[in-house]
Amino acid sequence: MxxxxxxxxxxxxxxxxxxxxxxxxxxxxxxxxxxxxxxxxxxxxxxxxxxxxxxxxxxxxxxxxxxxxxxxxxxxxxxxxxxxxxxxxxxxxxxxxxxxxxxxxxxxxxxxxxxxxxxxxxxxxxxxxxxxxxxxxxxxxxxxxYQPAGTESSxxxxxxxxxxxxxxxxxxxxxxxxxxxxxxxxxxxxxxxxxxxxxxxxxxxxxxxxxxxxxxxxxxxxxxxxxQPSAVVEAGQASAKPGSLMGDTALMLSLYPEFPKHVMSSTSSSGEFVFLLDRSGSMESFMSDSAKSGSRIDSARDTLLLLVKSLPMGCYFNIYSFGSSFQQIFKESVEYNQKTMEEALEKVKMMDADLGGTEILAPLKHIYSQSCIPGHPRQLFVFTDGEVGNTKEVINLVKSNADSHRCFSFGIGEGASSALINGLAKEGRGHAHFITGSGRMQPKVIQSLRFAMQPAVGDISVKWDLPKGVSASVLSPPLTSIFQGQRSLLYAQLTGQSEEGAEGCVTVKYSLAGRPTENKLNFSLKPAEDTGLTMHRLAARSLVRSLEKKQEDEREQKDYDAVKKKIIDLSVQxxxxxxxxxxxxxxxxxxxxxxxxxxxxxxPVPGRIYKSATTRIEALRSYSLGSGLGFAMDEVVYGSAIEDYDEMMFDEDEVGDAGPDFLMDSHAKARWSKPQWDPLLELVSLQKASGCWELEPALAKALSTTSQDLENKQPSVAKKEVWATILALVWLHDQKADAQDEWELLAMKSVTWLRSQNAVGLTECVEAANALLGSSVNKDVLGLQPTCTEPMETGLRSNLAQILQN
CATH class of the missing domain: 2.60.40 (Immunoglobulin-like)
Incomplete structure (x- = not known):
């Protein structure tokens, strides 16, 4: 009904x-x-x-x-x-x-x-x-x-x-x-x-x-x-006209670039990291229909903690949040140190889904108006549930500023717009992730941070080596971003006939950290079997999307009608x-x-799950204001709206004993309380910006032991901070080995700090930590020692390079 x-x-x-x-x-x-x-x-x-x-x-x-x-x-x-x-x-x-x-x-x-x-x-x-x-x-x-005021109806x-x-x-x-x-x-x-x-x-x-x-x-x-790199060749449609997309052979290349180790080992940890967090009312919704899932804003706050803790010393950062208006923690990006980290995280703790609608354009424009910091490439991280009506306008803004930054986007919760999230990353030369259900946001975000710490790739070109009489026309948009080990897809139309057993080769050339680099893929030109016209349809869609973007770019130009006709003809064909x-x-x-x-x-389609009826009405109010309806809602209207909505949506006979899970009163909220904080995040929250931990009661609590045990088991040759940091590292490797991709960067920062201290007694500390925590972590696993053939600085860079490659 x-x-x-x-x-x-x-x-x-x-x-x-x-x-x-x-x-x-x-x-x-x-x-x-x-x-x-x-x-x-x-x-x-x-x-x-x-x-x-x-x-x-x-x-x-x-x-x-x-x-x-x-x-x-x-x-x-x-x-x-x-x-x-x-x-x-x-x-x-x-x-x-x-x-x-x-x-x-x-x-x-x-x-x-x-x-x-x-x-x-x-x-x-x-x-x-x-x-x-x-x-x-x-x-x-x-x-x-959400439809911003003054824009077309969604x-x-x-x-x-x-x-x-x-x-x-x-x-x-x-x-x-x-x-x-x-x-x-x-x-x-x-x-x-x-x-x-x-x-x-x-x-x-x-x-x-x-x-x-x-x-x-x-x-x-x-x-x-x-x-692994691969190629799929697909024969054309027999009934289609030769020379047309559907009549010629189609090719899909899956490329997995490998960056040279000497380039990765010299990777700089500099950068300007800007985080943009959605605090609109819809972020109060649950991640899934599970009472244990927590809300989208809860998950985003926890992820920001992990991100900020993983940043390298010496970089610059800032945190923005937005709804109907936007806020920023610092007037401009600041250098990352203990003071600025603590100030930022204290304010992150207070962030809630309380800023109304989803006006993402204003904060983006403000971020782009800020001058870039020389020697610190800008990396933008956008967290949103992606429910906006002006998707194309937002994407075009990112595209017009693509030369000054890379954009990494995250769609939070079910219903996030794939067009917005993918578009932000594609036009911003970054990477997109979607976090739904009970899936953890942290490993996906940390992967993007690894990508952001890789050197930016420029001057990308594609070179073909094909048999005589065969030519290739690339149908995909030009490659604008390449990341170590991450797939890049390329579609092409092959025209002409080749002999049986013929092979082709494609070479992707690019500039990496100022050095010319290339990756090659050899492939057979023999068509695959039982593919139907799958590759042709994906290739056609890719070309249609490219033409649609070109049409938008030329909206005021004389070629607009010609591009429009080309889109229609290609779609029909x-x-x-x-x-x-x-x-x-x-x-x-x-x-x-x-x-x-x-x-x-x-x-009807399923809608989001709100924590409370009040949140639902707030969301409805923000949508009405954004769409230009602008009606006022006082307490009486709020109350009647809740009753009306309940009456419209729920009959006790229909809902049964389970009760509605879309709107929730104060009694229901008690049942759907925030889940207990993850022990990993509890430990991470105690880490200092430099990478070390301090010997304090909070650390003992996070490690499920007592302050007295920490003090009694401390090796006499080790400093307190060194002992505390080894304890944390051993606990991470023992208790959270399955989540290593989440804490690997901040652990690397800890190793960097230990080496900078010329710390003594590391072996004793690891042995004592294992005895105290009941673990059996090998010292070599912690990455504390470079190999005997390499200097300490080289060993550290190699470890960092391995993390970035993974």
Whole structure:
């Protein structure tokens, strides 16, 4: 039921995913049924991965199958409206004008009692995660996008509490790779993984029965030794015109650049690190529907602590936060030391999701107006739940300042806009991460900090060495960022014929720390089997996106119309969606026109989970103000709004004993209390900016021992700070070895400090720490000693280089 107690025509969603190495093909089947006594039009606004390439849309009504065509969006809308007005059935699928990660599906003129099965197909690339997993995400949550005042209206989203989503989801995935599948994990409950062959290169998984489509479905797929450079060559479509994208051979390159060790070992730890934290009302939402997950703002605060503690001495930093307005801790970026670190973290502790809307443009403009610090490249880290309506404007601002910084973006919680998060990183020459469900934010953020500490790559070029008569046209946007060990994708169209067994070579050249560097990949030109047209569709989508950006850049230029025509022609020719086209299908075989008025029914999607009803109303208020409605809400209105919302959304009969999980009163908040602080963060919070720890009662508490034991077990030859630092390092290696990627940088800082002290008694300290903590950590594991053949400074740089490479 919707808020108005209307029946929801969407009955169920079935999703089948076919994963081959780094690419997923997704087939979604949506079953609609009109249970009302009058004809209806069902409109479903839903999220979609921003990089997805939608290539098929069809409807089956009874025994009649209607396959949609891709047409120019205005024409498609007119055909749809004309069909409905003449009493015909029609089906329309289109990408939002505001953001490529929102689609709208219109199912027009379903007669009373009539059903329609809608089939939607798309292909998408899988992102590489910090732990080398490949991430597939099926988005379900679509939150209202905050619309700044004075901007165009955003998409109208119909949302309900996740517990009241009225349709079910069945989900299965088949995974296939040339390398064994080691494991598959998910944020949702899965049935056990089924391996389909002996060498475990094929596997299948499915969601446990009874799953509601009330949250994003995230799969993390792990292959053994999978992240190696590779190439997939795909033959063209036989019916397509030779020389066209679909008629020629398509190529997808997965590149994993390896930086020379001598360059990495000389990496400087200098830099200006600017952190921009979203403190809008929506950040008060829970990370997931688990009571143990904590809120988005809680997770972001904890992550900022770890980030700030991991910064190198001598760098510069500043922390901004934003909502309807923005704040900054320092007037301008300051040098990182004990005083500035303590001042910053004290203010971070007080940060809450209390700044209203999501006005991200203003703080970004202010950051870019600040002069860069010579010798300290600017690295911008943006943390947001990504619910804004002016996505393109924000991305264009980052793009116009790309030469002065690198931007690393983090989408927090379900419903974060993939278009915004990916766009910030892509245009800012950085890297993007998404943190959903119960997943920890810290390892992903620390990976980006490692990337930020790598030298910036410049002057990137691609050189081809192909057989005579074969040429390559790159279809992807130019490479603007390369990171050690991180995948870069490149699509190309190969024209011409080659002999059997022929090979090609691509060389990526770039400047790294002022030194010319290159990486080569040799590949066979023999087309792969059983790929369908997957590579062609991904390549077409990549080229469409490039042309769309070019069109925006030339909005006032004479080439605007020519670029627009090229986008439409390419979209129609390849059958792949774009911002300027739509899928349209009209059922012309249906007997008898519908004479009576057609009722519109909006299909709801799951919305975010708030800690309290007050927070929900605050969010509604900020959205109304941002959208220009500007109505005032006093205490009486607040109270009635809460009651009205509860009355609209929840019946005791519907909710049952569990109670609503979307809005929560003070009693519910007590049940959903903040989880206990992670012992790792408790220990990290005590580290000094220099990297050392002090012998204090708080350290004893963090190590689950007593101050007296710490003092009694201290070796007489060691200083207190040295003893305390060794204790912390031993505890980290023993108790938190599985989270080493989170604390490795700050541990390296500790080793640097110990070496700077010319500390004595290190062996005794490690032995005493093991005895006290009941551990067995080897001194060599701590990285305290360089090898016997290298000076201490060289050994330290080698350790740092290894961390950055990992």
């Amino acid at each position: 919707t808020r108005e107690r209307q029946a929801v025509p969407l009955q169920s969603v079935d999703v089948q995913v076919d994963v081959k190495d780094h690419v997923a093909t997704v087939v979604s089947t949506l079953l609609y049924k009109n249970k009302e006594e009058k004809p209806i039009e069902a409109v479903f606004v839903f999220p979609m991965p921003s990089e997805a390439s939608v290539y098929h849309f069809s409807a089956k009504v009874g025994e009649t199958l209607i396959v949609a065509e891709v047409k120019e969006k205005k024409q498609a809308r007119e055909e749809y409206d004309d069909a409905l007005s003449s009493g015909q059935q029609a089906f329309l699928l289109e990408e939002s004008d505001q953001s490529p990660d929102i689609f709208s599906m219109s199912v027009g003129s379903l007669r009373p009692g009539e059903s329609a099965s809608i089939r939607l197909e798309y292909v998408t690339e899988l992102d590489v995660q910090a732990d080398e997993a490949l991430r597939f995400n099926l988005p379900a949550v679509l939150n209202p996008r 998409v109208d989203v119909a949302s309900v509490p996740s517990s009241l989503v009225p349709y079910d989801l069945t989900f299965s995935a088949r995974v296939e790779s040339s390398r064994p599948v080691s494991k598959v994990e998910s944020t949702c409950t899965l049935d056990p993984v089924q391996y389909l062959n002996q060498d475990q290169t094929k596997a299948s998984v499915k969601l446990a029965a009874g799953h509601k489509f009330d949250r994003d479905v995230e799969l993390l797929i792990y292959y053994k030794d999978s992240h 390849s059958g792949v969606s774009s911002s300027l086209t739509a899928f349209i299908a009209v059922n012309k075989t249906c007997e008898g026109a519908i004479q009576e008025p057609v009722l519109r029914r909006n299909v």
